[in-house]
Amino acid sequence: MKTxxxxxxxxxxxxxxxxxxxxxxxxxxxxEHLSTCRRCLATIGGEREIERVIxxxxxxxxxxxxxxxxxxxxxxxxxxxxxxxxGAGLAAAGALTVAILATQRHAPVVVxxxxxxxxxxxxxxxxQTMPQREHRAESLAFTSxxxxxxxxxxxxxxxxxxxxxxxxxxxxxGRASLDAALCDAVMRAH
Amino acid sequence: xxxxxxxxxxxxxTAIAQRRTxxxxxxxxxxxxxxxxxxxxxxxxxxxxxxxxFLSAYRTxxxxxxxxxxxxxxxxxxxxxAISFMRRRKILHVLPLDRDLDRSAWRVDEHGAQSVDLxxxxxxxxxEQTAALLMTSYAGYSSSEAAQILGxxxxxxxxxxxxxxxxxxxxxxxxxxx
Numbered sequence: 001m002k003t004x005x006x007x008x009x010x011x012x013x014x015x016x017x018x019x020x021x022x023x024x025x026x027x028x029x030x031x032e033h034l035s036t037c038r039r040c041l042a043t044i045g046g047e048r049e050i051e052r053v054i055x056x057x058x059x060x061x062x063x064x065x066x067x068x069x070x071x072x073x074x075x076x077x078x079x080x081x082x083x084x085x086x087g088a089g090l091a092a093a094g095a096l097t098v099a100i101l102a103t104q105r106h107a108p109v110v111v112x113x114x115x116x117x118x119x120x121x122x123x124x125x126x127x128q129t130m131p132q133r134e135h136r137a138e139s140l141a142f143t144s145x146x147x148x149x150x151x152x153x154x155x156x157x158x159x160x161x162x163x164x165x166x167x168x169x170x171x172x173x174g175r176a177s178l179d180a181a182l183c184d185a186v187m188r189a190h
Numbered sequence: 191x192x193x194x195x196x197x198x199x200x201x202x203x204t205a206i207a208q209r210r211t212x213x214x215x216x217x218x219x220x221x222x223x224x225x226x227x228x229x230x231x232x233x234x235x236x237x238x239x240x241x242x243x244f245l246s247a248y249r250t251x252x253x254x255x256x257x258x259x260x261x262x263x264x265x266x267x268x269x270x271x272a273i274s275f276m277r278r279r280k281i282l283h284v285l286p287l288d289r290d291l292d293r294s295a296w297r298v299d300e301h302g303a304q305s306v307d308l309x310x311x312x313x314x315x316x317x318e319q320t321a322a323l324l325m326t327s328y329a330g331y332s333s334s335e336a337a338q339i340l341g342x343x344x345x346x347x348x349x350x351x352x353x354x355x356x357x358x359x360x361x362x363x364x365x366x367x368x
Contacts, residue, residue, distance in 0.1 A: 011348070011352040011353065012348045012349050012352070014348075014352040014355070015333065015347070015348025015349055015350070015351040015352040015355075016333070016348050018327070018348075018351055018352065018355060019326050019327070019332070019333055019348065019351060021332065021333060021348075043356050043359075044352060044355065044356060044359075045359065049359070050355065053355045053358055053359045053362065054327055054351075054355060056308055056358065057308065057324075057327040057328055057358075058327060058328075060228075060308045060328070061224075061327075061328050064224055066223070066227060066233065067220060068219060068224075068227075068233075068236070068237055068240065069219070070215050070219040070240055070241055070244060071212070071215055071216070071219065
């Protein structure tokens with residue numbers, strides 16, 4: 001007799017057959033179910049059909065040619081440089097960093113308040129040193145010598161060595177000289 | 191003096207964490223990145239997420255250098271990262287669906303695999319089914335191991351694999367008709 005719960009059991013059995021985890025008894029139970037259930041026969045198919053379908057995944061895996069190298073960037077970038085570079089840039093601007101939120105194009109927030117151990121890890125794993133990846137530092141509040149307070153949102157484009165190639169002010173501080181000083185410092189901070 | 195010792199201990203922790211993370215990277219980067227590439231359908235995103243997983247491993251090891259981190263931990267982190275990426279992309283509609291752009295590359299990889307577009311089929315699946323199918327048939331875990339990683343039961347994994355296969359079969363049949 002065909003019931004929803006029998007079909008659920010049949011799905012579990014079919015999964016076990018696909019993964020090579022089904023014994024004779026389970027295979028027999030699956031065959032029994034198929035003999036009474038047209039729907040499962042049509043949507044899942046027999047054991048041979050299950051094996052044909054699942055083999056596509058194994059074939060795709062075996063023929064995979066993509067060789068990613070997470071470590072490649074690591075070899076090119078000294079581990080501590082990244083954190084210090086930001087520090088140097090901000091110091092050059094005569095600014096006091098309150099917070100830096102660096103965001104990647106795909107991952108919303110990767111690094112908060114770049115501290116040395118974290119920066120070392122980021123550089124070590126190449127997270128921020130991939131070619132042409134955009135970084136955005138936002139909520140960068142700083143105090144100038146005149147104690148003026150400003151928030152500037154800017155984007156920095158880095159090349160494959162982590163060198164800034166372009167700085168764009170996304171949200172202005174209201175003082176052109178401050179914006180220019182920030183971008184100038186960021187571009188020289190390498 | 192005490193703060194000096196603490197600094198030394200922190201440096202040690204950092205060095206140990208870096209070394210152990212590097213070992214994990216060397217051993218697992220290819221399989222993990224390939225798994226993520228299949229999950230999200232895009233090589234660049236997969237590489238980003240792979241790096242995030244190792245960065246997260248590094249932080250975990252830095253906090254607790256004695257902690258055992260095995261492949262299962264990495265796959266769990268990778269799966270969670272992929273799921274949240276997929277959900278975010280679905281909600282935001284900001285990022286392009288790179289599957290279409292990447293299609294020719296997949297075809298090269300799958301030349302001879304009965305000419306079926308596995309990636310197109312995976313794109314139609316709920317993310318939990320994709321994870322179950324890839325974790326078992328692609329990454330090589332048993333249903334019980336995959337269940338532990340995914341936080342579910344072995345039977346649920348088997349059922350998700352079966353449901354994923356139904357869609358895959360449908361795509362295969364569509365392909366053979368066209």
